[in-house]
Amino acid sequence: MENPVKYDKILDALEELLKSQTIQTISVSEIAQTAGIGKGSIYYYFPSKESILEALIERNYEKPLETAKALAEQASIPPFTRMAMLFQACRNSSMELASTDSNKPGSDTEGKSLIHKKYLNHLITALKPDLTEIICQGIANGEIHFDHPAALAEIVLIVLAVKLDNSLVPTTREETEETILGLISLLEKGTGNPAGSLNFLMSFSKDF
Amino acid sequence: MENPVKYDKILDALEELLKSQTIQTISVSEIAQTAGIGKGSIYYYFPSKESILEALIERNYEKPLETAKALAEQASIPPFTRMAMLFQACRNSSMELASTDSNKPGSDTEGKSLIHKKYLNHLITALKPDLTEIICQGIANGEIHFDHPAALAEIVLIVLAVKLDNSLVPTTREETEETILGLISLLEKGTGNPAGSLNFLMSFSKDF
DNA sequence: CTATTTTTCGACCGCTGGTCGACTTGTTAC
DNA sequence: GTAACAAGTCGACCAGCGGTCGAAAAATAG
Numbered sequence: 001m002e003n004p005v006k007y008d009k010i011l012d013a014l015e016e017l018l019k020s021q022t023i024q025t026i027s028v029s030e031i032a033q034t035a036g037i038g039k040g041s042i043y044y045y046f047p048s049k050e051s052i053l054e055a056l057i058e059r060n061y062e063k064p065l066e067t068a069k070a071l072a073e074q075a076s077i078p079p080f081t082r083m084a085m086l087f088q089a090c091r092n093s094s095m096e097l098a099s100t101d102s103n104k105p106g107s108d109t110e111g112k113s114l115i116h117k118k119y120l121n122h123l124i125t126a127l128k129p130d131l132t133e134i135i136c137q138g139i140a141n142g143e144i145h146f147d148h149p150a151a152l153a154e155i156v157l158i159v160l161a162v163k164l165d166n167s168l169v170p171t172t173r174e175e176t177e178e179t180i181l182g183l184i185s186l187l188e189k190g191t192g193n194p195a196g197s198l199n200f201l202m203s204f205s206k207d208f
Numbered sequence: 209m210e211n212p213v214k215y216d217k218i219l220d221a222l223e224e225l226l227k228s229q230t231i232q233t234i235s236v237s238e239i240a241q242t243a244g245i246g247k248g249s250i251y252y253y254f255p256s257k258e259s260i261l262e263a264l265i266e267r268n269y270e271k272p273l274e275t276a277k278a279l280a281e282q283a284s285i286p287p288f289t290r291m292a293m294l295f296q297a298c299r300n301s302s303m304e305l306a307s308t309d310s311n312k313p314g315s316d317t318e319g320k321s322l323i324h325k326k327y328l329n330h331l332i333t334a335l336k337p338d339l340t341e342i343i344c345q346g347i348a349n350g351e352i353h354f355d356h357p358a359a360l361a362e363i364v365l366i367v368l369a370v371k372l373d374n375s376l377v378p379t380t381r382e383e384t385e386e387t388i389l390g391l392i393s394l395l396e397k398g399t400g401n402p403a404g405s406l407n408f409l410m411s412f413s414k415d416f
Numbered sequence: 417c418t419a420t421t422t423t424t425c426g427a428c429c430g431c432t433g434g435t436c437g438a439c440t441t442g443t444t445a446c
Numbered sequence: 447g448t449a450a451c452a453a454g455t456c457g458a459c460c461a462g463c464g465g466t467c468g469a470a471a472a473a474t475a476g
Contacts (some may be wrong), residue, residue: 186359191397235463
């Protein structure tokens with residue numbers, strides 16, 4: 001049976017608590033209390049504390065990304081437009097769980113590294129096939145000149161994912177912008193496109 | 209005073225235990241027992257369990273990287289040679305602590321993500337200034353044509369670090385080779401170098 | 417030697433993630 | 447109705463955790 005209402009209540013509770021704490025400092029009793037249920041019931045729905053976190057990550061990352069991918073998969077739309085849609089999807093789904101705002105310096109060292117790793121991993125593996133396909137379409141159209149579409153997709157995704165999640169390699173907004181600018185320039189020169197044609201990638205770092 | 213022998217014994221003990229366990233499953237008592245000292249003494253040398261791990265990471269990653277950097281800093285050597293030396297340094301210092309061999313599937317989910325994150329972070333921030341300087345030298349020499357040396361350095365380091373640490377985005381050896389090949393091709397076209405001139409980067413994926 | 421500081425140690429503390437059996441609630445059968 | 451059984455709830459309880467502490471031991475000083 002497994003009442004889905006309580007199941008989601010537990011996830012909601014953890015999500016709420018994660019806004020001001022790390023997974024290490026949150027106890028199962030605290031989750032239970034916040035969810036308004038007994039601690040024992042937690043283990044009726046989840047086998048372990050970590051599994052709660054994994055379910056929450058699933059709920060917050062997997063689903064929005066899937067729907068965004070569906071949008072980007074419509075082959076009728078031109079490649080660069082689809083690419084922009086895909087990137088916007090990353091942007092929207094990115095890191096609302098693992099935001100590092102207002103934490104004491106050094107306090108999150110271990111706390112959210114699992115979330116960040118899972119996110120990075122998921123983002124890249126989930127979007128690589130789609131971006132590859134988009135690039136292949138661009139190659140077929142003659143808009144992109146490059147011999148390694150899958151590699152290009154992965155490179156772009158890796159750099160974007162790492163820079164989006166700026167806890168992995170923390171930098172200032174200016175540095176992030178400079179890196180994205182460099183990536184754009186590298187891509188333009190590498191794929192035989194005129195300078196400025198890939199500027200839509202810049203939309204990322206705008207509100208960073 | 210802080211007897212450095214005991215200090216290192218503790219680090220040795222943790223290093224030994226990490227070969228068959230994750231940081232979560234290792235208890236401070238276990239470290240003390242393995243090191244052959246009392247548990248209380250641990251806290252005479254380290255303020256917390258996490259700080260032991262950090263010191264171990266420091267000992268294994270920071271030092272070899274520093275010496276390698278010193279090598280690469282000799283400005284008399286031509287840029288591409290220095291670049292190769294720098295990359296070989298990454299290769300050597302990479303991931304001996306966080307190797308994922310022979311672990312039960314799914315068992316390392318949380319265990320080593322902190323080590324991986326710290327390594328990625330450290331590798332990129334430590335080497336970026338050096339690689340940037342090398343690229344600038346290449347630009348001055350006319351061997352590299354690119355407008356964003358720092359960005360280029362960061363992009364290359366991010367992609368290499370993520371692919372070297374293949375736990376972040378696990379891929380097969382073939383996929384890794386393909387991605388590196390694509391990066392080389394992108395760099396050659398992006399920096400105005402003939403195809404094949406950057407093949408020394410390939411030495412990375414050889415024994416992967 | 418004594419006096420003082422540095423180092424070692426394990427009992428101890430609050431608390432953790434997780435277990436367990438008692439308990440309540442819901443469902444079905446008659 | 448109610449008896450029987452399953453599904454769901456719960457908090458006391460457990461072993462073990464990271465970390466503290468003061469007493470003891472070892473080293474150093476005068």
